Amino acid sequence: MTDQLADAAGTTADPADTDGRVRRGDRTRRLVLGRAVDVASVDGLEGLSIGRLATELSMSKSGLIAHFGSKEQLQLATIRAARAIFATAVVEPALREPPGLGRVRALLDAWLDYSSDRRFPGGCFFARATHEFAARPGPVHDALAAADTEWLALIARTIAEAQAAGEIRADVDADQLAFDLAAYLDSANLRSLLLGSFAVYDQARAALDRRLTESAS
Amino acid sequence: MTDQLADAAGTTADPADTDGRVRRGDRTRRLVLGRAVDVASVDGLEGLSIGRLATELSMSKSGLIAHFGSKEQLQLATIRAARAIFATAVVEPALREPPGLGRVRALLDAWLDYSSDRRFPGGCFFARATHEFAARPGPVHDALAAADTEWLALIARTIAEAQAAGEIRADVDADQLAFDLAAYLDSANLRSLLLGSFAVYDQARAALDRRLTESAS
């Protein structure tokens, strides 16, 4: 929680490890992954080349890739790092709200901020990477598909909480509602980048608001 | 109209040209672009490499790229080719319906078929390419942004026709409704590819139907 990229690097969560050598390695891993997520959000996980990353960070290719083993492992670590950032930027703030409609709204608002504030320079990291690997098999695809499934499940679960709290009608299909809401978010993210405008976020907010209002008890 | 890829290749629409040399060139251009859109729908417009394309088509790199001049020009031609395919698969069938709510539904249904039938092996070509270049400047970005803007404008115009026909309420914001509907389509396309399932198209249909029903007069 203190550092989003700690366990994304694959360390065994050993904060009290006083070995300065592995601490140096962890520091480098976090440095690399911090740049990697930004690069990948713009140029994709394939555009994330080792040589480019090494040049930008003023280090050697071999020294960089030694931390990950292969490019595919670097891509998987980058996804884990992006998940950690997403969790702190979107999920955790929402979970600080009490369960109910307020938490649903907090989750969606946090996502819109995460996208429009360009927490990643290329907009939502997952929108970029997921489309890149949607039609390609392999471990990277699977990791992204799992992340997407978890994200939609989180929305649906938050909706179900609001139903349990009596703030969303019981006859609403939580999965369907989650699908609709996520669709608005993704569409706004894409078209804001595409047009260089932020007005589309207002359209997303209007869509979210209407859909939630008509679902409220 | 007879051949979707004819003018996408950049020819000046000279069908009666009896010169067998340029006819051969046009045939090759269409062959190349037909493969290019399929490859790009899976691996993106950057993954579209000249060498790979040449190998798959059993021709030389130099002979292939001579038709386009540069990779960026090939990418732009590929976008034009994809637009032509999209027009015949989605737009033209819908425009054969009389203006009104029926045409709106026909347009959306045609899009869902275009996506779920995998008219491109990687799902919607534009979903893939647009996310790839959303955060990158240049002519390719601009061409994709223009295509997206035209697509949303077409939906909005079709909605406005239905309003003029008295089948959609006059107080409905056509641009907002178009945004919502397009969001459902894109979301279904992505998540169907990601999960390898087609059930998500039913969610999209449910979302489209609800949104249109509540907007109907």
Add this chain to the structure above:
DNA sequence: TCATAATACGAACGATCGTACTATTTGTTT
């Protein structure tokens, strides 16, 4: 101080990238 272990570097590898330049083949025209 000296062996040990982890991290980082430098150089080179074969492969592929996009592009340019020069033939060669194929079809047209006179």
Add this chain to the structure above:
DNA sequence: AAACAAATAGTACGATCGTTCGTATTATGA
């Protein structure tokens, strides 16, 4: 048949790709 034009092929270039190997640097232990 000869001159011409368009399409295609062949070859090579410099750059970058991911990866591997040997070595140097840095920090930790005995």
